[in-house]
Amino acid sequence: MLSCAEATRLMSDAMERPLPVKDRLSLNVHLAMCKGCRNFGTQLQGLRKVAREYVRRTEDDSRAP
Amino acid sequence: MDDSERTSESGNLLLRDRLFIEALRAQMVRFATLQLNDPHLAEDAVQEALASALRSAGTFAGRSALKTWVFAILRNKIIDVVRQRGRIVYTGSLVRNDEDEDALPDLFDARGHWKPEEKPSDWGVPDRVLQDEQFWRVFDVCLDGLPPRQGRVFMMREFIGLEAAEICNAVAISQANLHVLLHRARMRLRECLENKWFNGGCETC
Numbered sequence A: 001m002l003s004c005a006e007a008t009r010l011m012s013d014a015m016e017r018p019l020p021v022k023d024r025l026s027l028n029v030h031l032a033m034c035k036g037c038r039n040f041g042t043q044l045q046g047l048r049k050v051a052r053e054y055v056r057r058t059e060d061d062s063r064a065p
Numbered sequence B: 001m002d003d004s005e006r007t008s009e010s011g012n013l014l015l016r017d018r019l020f021i022e023a024l025r026a027q028m029v030r031f032a033t034l035q036l037n038d039p040h041l042a043e044d045a046v047q048e049a050l051a052s053a054l055r056s057a058g059t060f061a062g063r064s065a066l067k068t069w070v071f072a073i074l075r076n077k078i079i080d081v082v083r084q085r086g087r088i089v090y091t092g093s094l095v096r097n098d099e100d101e102d103a104l105p106d107l108f109d110a111r112g113h114w115k116p117e118e119k120p121s122d123w124g125v126p127d128r129v130l131q132d133e134q135f136w137r138v139f140d141v142c143l144d145g146l147p148p149r150q151g152r153v154f155m156m157r158e159f160i161g162l163e164a165a166e167i168c169n170a171v172a173i174s175q176a177n178l179h180v181l182l183h184r185a186r187m188r189l190r191e192c193l194e195n196k197w198f199n200g201g202c203e204t205c
Helices: A004-013 A021-033 A035-063 B003-016 B018-036 B039-055 B063-085 B133-144 B148-159 B164-171 B175-198
Strands: none
Touching (some): A021 A035, A035 B175, B018 B039, B018 B148, B039 B063
16 A cells, blocks of 8 residues: 555656556555545646746746847 | 827936936846857847837836836847847756756645745736736746746747747756746746735735
């Protein structure tokens, strides 16, 4: 059984590389039971969305007259 | 004088305020040096960012708006430099494993489960949040609050969009080290946004 600390680490790693099957399975088991970690996963996607928009905004800004 | 001329005048006046500019410039040089680890490249990036800001100062009526804007331009310049240069040789803290500097805040109990008060709450990032200038100020505060090594690799990964292997190569760290740094950066950022924005008296809560 994964701890939340381990589960968050696997979710973060998954933003860079596909997880091995074994890790993916134990993560899914953990997430099925842990609302806090499911929320963490949603927030990671949110952070990426914010980062993309951040770059888009600064690119627009630096081209502005 | 019409409105746009008046705000333009006010932004330009700020950029002619020598004390304000000197303080701003010193902060920018510190930030750029940290990111680029090269004082000359940092000076150049700051110079260019200030010059662009001067050309477009018209949009800004106040100091804090101007500062946010100038730093946004500077970040962009830094990203350009990093992309052009390819490989960055960090002689300093990035390769040293200073656990104290980068350690995670104490979010988990002894068994590694969320402490009740630290459990992430249910928020996503709806599009309308991204239109909110106040949100971007909070995000900047959270980003600037990251320990330097975490901030650098997070920017390389999420702003520049480099792959993990490219970052490891660029800053000479192992994949395992990179995963640890990115995990910690994300933990801190999400916690900061949750405390300062999503649970901090906004209309969505």
